[in-house]
Amino acid sequence: MEEFFEQARKILAEQLGMDPELITWDTTFEEIDADSIDIVEMLMALEDIYDVEFPEDNLEDYKTMGSLIKALYQVISAK
Amino acid sequence: MRIAVDAMGGDYAPQEIVKGCVKAADLLSDVELILVGDREVLEEELRRCGWAGRGIRIHHASQVIEMNEHPALALRKKKDSSIMVATMLVKAGEAEAVVSCGNTGAQMAAALFAWGCFDGIDRPAIGTLIPRYNGYTVMLDVGANVDVKAEQLVQFALMGSAYARTALGVENPRVGLLSNGEEETKGNQVTLAAYARLKDLNGLNFVGNVEGRDLFTGRADVVVCDGFVGNTILKVMEGLIGELMKRLQDAGIDSRELLQDFDYTRIGGAPLLGVKGVSVVCHGSSRAEAVYNGIAQAVRCVNQDMVASLNHSLAAVG
Secondary structure, eight states: OHHHHHHHHHHHHHHTSSOOGGOTTTTTOOOHHHOOOHHHHHHHHHHHHHHHHOOOOOGGGGBBHHHHHHHHHHHHHHH | OEEEETTSSSSTTTTHEEEEEEEEHHHSSSSSEEEEEHHHHHHHHHHTTTOOSEEEEEOOBBBOOOTTTHHHHHHHOOOOOOHHHHHHHHTTTSOOOEESSSSSSHHHHHHHHHHOOOOOOSSSSEEEEEEETEEEEEESSSSSSSSSOOHHHHHHHHHHHHIIIIIOOSSSOEEEOOOOOTTTTTSSSSHHHHHHHTTTTTEEEEEEEOOOHHHHHHHHHHEEHHHHHHHHHHHHHHHHHHHHHHHHHHOOOOOOOTTTGOHHHHHHHHEEESSSEEEEOOTTTTHHHHHHHHHHHHHHHHHHTTTHHHHHHHHHHH
């Protein structure tokens, strides 16, 4: 899961033009000014890399990078 | 030329959208309209409008993104939404442009996800032409991005400059940053940071801060602001012009012709700038006449080869 997190935060950091090290498991999307478009773009990039389709439900419920990545990792693990 | 029209988006969809399309099919030559939405509903509307049977076909889409939905998340959930399907038709080469009166955020996100932005552009902006004495001022963003970062305002400045060259033929457009005063020290945190970056930007004719009134003074060819402010200005203008017309009418003066340039129904729509395709954003309250003019706007953007010109111009400046 660490590797997956690393990949995700690298993508998001590049989109936001910031240092990936500043994004931790506990970082909230609000803290780093990541809006829903940034989150969906990150998801789409991860879907391409891992060749999966993440479920569409309740994305808005995930407030931190860690909580979203844990949920997405379950999809990849189940593949 | 084929134009995909999101027939389900807007306060008066699908009736007024279909009526506007029927008018466009009658009046615009060499244009085929692809109505995107619920086939049964659209067939019924076409029948009701007395459609002559040419220039329009229907492409079925089973879902609609409502005005109050969260754009990016709704697009993920509703892959068969009319706006997403219409945008994908352009990606597939089946249409040259999209027109929508629906959820602006969803229209922007659909274009962003399906087509992507030009290099160096994070988010598209809506650029509109504000009529002024003897010309026009490009104003952007007028509603795609309500919260922006300073870097995005810099990108809007570059896009606005490129659009002024393309749409107005201005060789070296003067670009102003909308603020609450002309001095460099005026503005909120975002505009102050944007100013600092813009003044040192090579290849851009930045003229400093401009004020709201400068939309009409000609001090700048391009006025840059965030989508929250830009949209608010448009709506204030809409209300003010309506008020003026009423007062003039009361005084026995018919001002319709005089003020027609400011009538959004005649302008129709404004293009999303920065994405690799033509997507014309229309007022959510558009009725048939505005829809017709929005389609005409899309035709102009395609005929001007706006996307390629913008890309070329951005590459030259950026």
